[in-house]
Amino acid sequence: MLLNVIYGHTCGDKTSADIxxxxxxxxxxxARAAELTHHLDPKNLPQDHLTAGINGNDSPSDTENWMSSSFSQPKERRDWLNWKLVEERKRTLYAIFVLSSFLVSAYNHAPALTNSEIRLDLPCxxxxxxxxxxQAWKQMGGQTASKKTLSFSAALTSLLTASQREQSQSANLFYNSDDLSNSENRPSTFGCLVLIYSLHNYIWETRQRHMGRQWTAQETDAMQSHIEPALRAWQAAWASNPVxxxxxxxxxxxxxxxxxSIPLLDLAYVRLFVNLGRCKEAxxxxxxxxxxxELARGTDIFQHPDAAMNDVVDPSLTGHLDTRRDSIADLGVSELAISRTPTQEEPMQTLSNIYKIGQSKREKHLRKAAFYAADSISMSDRLGNTFAEFSSRELPIQCALCAFDCAQVLAEWITTVQERVGPYLGVLGRDDADLTQVPGVMLLEDExxxxxxxxKEILGSIEMKMQRQVQNGNSMSALSVMQRLPSVVEGGYGCKILIATASLLEQAAVWPVTKLMARSLEAQAMRMKERTEHSVMMTT
Structure with a gap:
């Protein structure tokens, strides 16, 4: 049944998805009826659960055989089989939770299984x-190792209180007893996947509490300052595992x-600054x-009367510093450089900290999300974890979802900038414009x-991979690819990003829903092309 639900949501057919x-x-x-949401001792489970877990079937003869032999089994084996049964139930519940959470991220569906319902330890x-x-189980720690596992609720609470720990102490949190990167509290690999999905659910639930009314600037900042440390704490816990x-x-x-898990971390950072909920419903x-x-409207990112000063002066002048993950080196791949945000660079001169002409709060939020999106795309590209790689056709669906969302956010940011600077600089990505000279330097910040x-780097890399595909492909597919090369596509950077990403997603062989993602990006690219052309027709 679980596999059928996964198929229905990823096959690309609307009727199957509704079912x-x-x-x-x-x-x-x-799952609730089977009491999978909380711990049950093996002795409290029905007999058919025991036999199904041990023998894989529940025929009467097998039940009798198991009951007659169970008491004659060595205690070590009974302990192991009982533990396996409990762990199996737990992992089954978490598999359902992962699916439920994926639907929240992919389609903005309300979670079928919420964070608050789970009363289990994390997976081992x-x-x-x-x-x-x-014998192997006992050698690895057996019951002792399993008892060290942190509960789901305690682990999630630890992540969500990371902001308080950051404020209350400046010492390295690695040695804090409540920190998940501590070796004693460190979640398992499956546990990390469960927790990053739970943070996606938390972001969704936080936004749902504000449905029906507009966000204030203070509420937006409060949510971001609360959840960003949680994402950094999750990242530290993930990186603390040597494997x-x-x-x-x-x-x-x-x-x-x-x-x-990492594409989900990237998505969480992006969605912290841009609400894609209505886009997902569409x-x-x-x-x-x-x-x-919906993406162009940006309904949850708008001008607040009480934020007028913040729209004129850079936050660094008012003492409100934003932070983000330092580099991909934090994830154990130090040779891959990743971009840094303004708060990580040396302070610029005061005059250069003034917001550029016409730059909105929405554009600032989009830029921060776009930095994360660009970092994610670059990281996947350098590691060979993109759908352009033949060896990566079996990437998980969250990789496609991440590429899909990151491309949209990056394209929306550059198109928003295009609409502001088009009358002065022409089409970015088509017309030659020195951004370091007037008027570019007056319109665009260093960031x-x-x-x-x-x-430019991302598009250049994608173009090289597409050209290699042309050299290795047949004449029909080669012609199609040539027409989609970023250097050939018209409409500015936003259109180029979407068409290039659509070309990559179209190659995915395992998940048919990626074909729908590609069609969507192509349609959005045409809209962005219209916005770009309109921007240069505007007079100063």
Whole structure:
């Protein structure tokens, strides 16, 4: 049933997706009825649960055989089998939770299984779960190791209180007893995946509390200052595990699960500054123009009367410093450079900290999200974890979702900038314009220019990969690819980013829904092309 729900939501067929949504709710109801949401001792489980967990079937003869032999089994084996049964139930519940949370991220559906319902410990370490005998299990710690596992609620609370710890002490949190990067509290690989999904749910729930009314500047800042430290704390916990890696295949032989979590971290950072909820609802309805309208409107990022000063003076002048993750080196790949935000650079001269002409608060939020989006795309590209790589066709669906959202946010930011500077600089990405000279230097901040350069690098890398594909492909596909090269596509940087990403997503062989993502990006690219052309027709 779980596999059918996954298929329905990723096959690309709307009818199947609607049916799968109904089945997802039924699946969660079954999990609740089986009491999977909280711990049960093996002795309190029905007998058919025990035999199904041990023998894989529940025939009467097998039940009798198991009951007659269970008491004659060594205690070590009984302990192992009982532990496996409890862990199996726990992991089944978390698999359902991951699916429920994915639907929140992908389609803005209300979570079928909420964070508050789970009363379980986090999953154990993968090597302990993979133990093939009582002896191997005991050698890895057995019951002692399993009892060290942190509860889901305690782990999530630790993440969500990270902002308080950052404010109350300047010491290294690695040695804080409440910190998840502490080796004693460190979540397992599967536990990390569960927790990053729980943070996505938390962001969704926080925004739902504000439905029906506009956000104030203070509420927006409060949410971001509360959740950003939680994401950094999760990142520290992930990085504290020596077998975690961004690389595929995992260089330590630990499987791909640790790398599967990182696209979700990137998505969480992006969505902290841009609410894509209504865009996701439009995607569910296959309303591509509606998606473009919602992203361009930016309903939750607007001008506040009480934020007038903040729209004129850079936050660094008022003492409110924003922070973000330092570099990809924090995730264990130090050779990959990643861009830095203004708060990480040396302070610029006061005059250069003044917001540029016409620059809005919305554009500032978009730029911060776009930096994360660009970093995510660049990181995947350098590691070979993109759908342009033949060896990466089996990337998990969250990689496609991350590429999809990051491309939209990056394209929306550059198109928003284009609409502001078009009358003075022409079409960015088509017309030659020296951004370091007047009028460019009067319209764009240093960080704007850095992000534009990053977009150029991303498009250049994608073009090289597409050209290699042309050399290795047949004549028909080669012609199609040539027409989509970033250097050939018209309409400015925003249009180029969306068309290039659509070309990559179209190559994914495992998840048919990525074809829908590609069609959506192509439709949005046409809308951005119209906005770009309109911007240069405006007079000063």
């Amino acid at each position: 799968a949504s109904t089945h997802c709710a039924a699946l969660v109801s079954l 370490e993968e090597d302990l779960w993979a133990a093939e005998s009582p 975690h890696s961004l690389e595929r295949p995992n260089p330590f032989g630990a499987g791909p699960l640790s790398a599967d 995607f569910w309805q296959r309303d591509w123009n509606g998606m473009a309208d 704007d220019c850095k992000l534009v350069d990053k977009i």
